[in-house]
Amino acid sequence: xxxxxxxxxxxxxxxxxxxxxxxxxxxxxxxxxxxxxxxxxxxxxxxxxxxxxxxxxxxxxxxxxxxxxxxxxxxxxxxxxxxxxxxxxxxxxxxxxxxxxxxxxxxxxxxxxxxxxxxxxxxxxxxxxxxxxxxxxxxxxxxxxxxxxxxxxxxxxxxxxxxxxxxxxxxxxxxxxxxxxxxxxxxxxxxxxxxxxxxxxxxxxxxxxxxxxxxxxxxxxxxxxxxxxxxxxxxxxxxxxxxxxxxxxxxxxxxxxxxxxxxxxxxxxxxxxxxxxxxxxxxxxxxxxxxxxxxxxxxxxxxxxxxxxxxxxxxxxxxxxxxxxxxxxxxxx
Numbered sequence: 001x002x003x004x005x006x007x008x009x010x011x012x013x014x015x016x017x018x019x020x021x022x023x024x025x026x027x028x029x030x031x032x033x034x035x036x037x038x039x040x041x042x043x044x045x046x047x048x049x050x051x052x053x054x055x056x057x058x059x060x061x062x063x064x065x066x067x068x069x070x071x072x073x074x075x076x077x078x079x080x081x082x083x084x085x086x087x088x089x090x091x092x093x094x095x096x097x098x099x100x101x102x103x104x105x106x107x108x109x110x111x112x113x114x115x116x117x118x119x120x121x122x123x124x125x126x127x128x129x130x131x132x133x134x135x136x137x138x139x140x141x142x143x144x145x146x147x148x149x150x151x152x153x154x155x156x157x158x159x160x161x162x163x164x165x166x167x168x169x170x171x172x173x174x175x176x177x178x179x180x181x182x183x184x185x186x187x188x189x190x191x192x193x194x195x196x197x198x199x200x201x202x203x204x205x206x207x208x209x210x211x212x213x214x215x216x217x218x219x220x221x222x223x224x225x226x227x228x229x230x231x232x233x234x235x236x237x238x239x240x241x242x243x244x245x246x247x248x249x250x251x252x253x254x255x256x257x258x259x260x261x262x263x264x265x266x267x268x269x270x271x272x273x274x275x276x277x278x279x280x281x282x283x284x285x286x287x288x289x290x291x292x293x294x295x296x297x298x299x300x301x302x303x304x305x306x307x308x309x310x311x312x313x314x315x316x317x318x319x320x321x322x323x324x325x326x327x328x329x330x331x332x333x
Contacts, residue, residue, distance in 0.1 A: 006234060007032030012081040014038040014068065014114060015088030015129075016061075017048020019190045020182070024085060024227045025050065029057045031231070038077045038088060041065040049189045068110025071117070078117040083234055084126045086114045089162075092193050093133070093155045093280070094333035100154035107158035108165065115169045115177065123176070127233050128166040130181040130244065131159050132219070132289045141252070142292035145181070145244045152284050163244065170242040178240045180233050183248035183291045187223030187311060188318035192332040195255060196220075196312070199262050200319045201328035208271040210331075212278030214256035219248040219291045222311035225304040232300040240299055248291020249304050265312055277331055 011028055015021040016037030028035045039047055047063055066073030068088050078084060089107045090096070096103040111128065118126045135143050136150030151157030169175040186196045195211075195218070202209040229247040233240060253261075256272070263270055279285075296302040306314075319326070 006083075006231065008034065009083055010034045010036070010081045011083040011085065012036045012038060012077055013085045013087060014077070015086075016063075017050050018087060019049060020185055020223060020226055021087040022049035022053060022189060023187070023223050024087065024230050025061060026053050026057055027227050027231065029060045035060070036062045036064060036077065036081060039063055039065055040067060040088070052189055068113060069105050071113045074110070074113040075117040075120070078114070078121050078123060082124045084114060084118055084123050085230060085234070086111065086126060087129045089129070089159070091131070091155065092333055093153045094193075096153050096155035096158070098333070103154055104158045104161070107155075108161040111162035111165055115166060115175060118177070119169065119173055119175050125234060126166070126175065126177040127230055128163070128177055128179045130163045130179050131156070132181060132183040132246070132248070132291065133286060134160045134163060134181070135289065137286050138288040138290060141288065141290040142250055143246070143290055144292040145246055145295055152286055153280075167242065176238070176241050178233055178242065179244040180230055181244050181246050182226050182229070183219040183221060183246065183289055185221050185223050185226045187315050190223070190315075192326050192328070195258070196262070196315060197319060197326065198332070199259050200316055201323065201326040203262060203266055203268055203270055204320060204323065205328045208273050209259065210273045210275040210278065211255065211259065212275060212280065213285060214259070214272065215254060215287065216285060217252040217254045217288045217290065218258070219250070219252050219289050220258075220308055220311070221247060221249050221304055222306035222314070225306055229296065229300070229302045232302050236300045243299065245296050245299060246291045246293055247296055247302065248293050249308070250291055250293045252288065252290040253308070261309070262312060262316070265309070265316060275331065
């Protein structure tokens with residue numbers, strides 16, 4: 001797809017109602033793509049985080065409801081599109097402890113349905129979404145794409161399976177698929193199941209912040225930068241096909257350091273309380289993630305543009321204006 005331009009192309013975004021998916025969908029509209037958004041069906045006809053997109057842009061999006069586990073619904077969603085951005089997944093790690101079958105069915109079989117449909121319909125490129133969780137706790141840093149994979153939660157295991165299914169369709173059938181592997185993305189619209197909204201919402205509304213283990217280290221990328229990674233992956237030369245590409249800042253920070261940085265930005269010296277229910281099982285905790293992003297720079301010309309401090313300022317401002325979106329007194333899984 002060398003020199004592929006998104007403007008005018010028909011694209012599908014699965015998981016369009018999610019955090020990164022809604023931002024990507026909005027960006028694709030800005031770039032002039034004809035966007036179809038696949039959103040998990042619910043009886044309230046709720047479009048997820050696309051509800052927060054401006055009405056002008058929302059009118060430009062074709063929204064279809066369904067379930068990734070339904071092969072016919074996925075096939076219909078893929079019909080007539082040139083590019084598929086596959087972001088749809090169940091991503092909450094604590095939820096995967098409770099309902100591993102649903103997570104596996106959605107993430108692995110859902111991905112299989114996307115790949116089969118794309119192959120049958122002659123889609124020109126599939127950008128499949130992975131996660132840094134497939135690496136598990138870093139065996140060396142920074143983590144490059146050759147780092148061993150390790151299933152430290154049912155969620156990460158399901159994503160390893162999905163990634164390998166994408167690889168198999170490239171190797172077995174020549175499907176034009178590539179894999180984007182974001183590390184920890186944050187920003188406006190992110191749910192409270194993620195650590196930064198968890199910290200910020202409690203810090204804005206309470207005198208103490210309840211967290212789990214403070215020692216894990218994460219590599220954080222602002223959502224606009226992650227979205228640009230997806231765009232660049234779709235537009236890149238065909239040498240990206242069959243490749244996995246890390247998206248990360250090439251830096252890490254501990255949860256405790258991150259929490260103190262947020263307190264400083266808010267100007268509130270708060271107390272941190274350890275909450276046992278927020279702790280992962282010890283062998284399941286991923287203690288360190290730090291991305292080697294050299295491949296992203298070399299292959300698709302991507303590097304993060306928003307600093308952690310600036311990204312946190314933007315995120316805090318958005319959360320402050322949308323506190324009714326959260327329930328800071330509850331632990332969200």
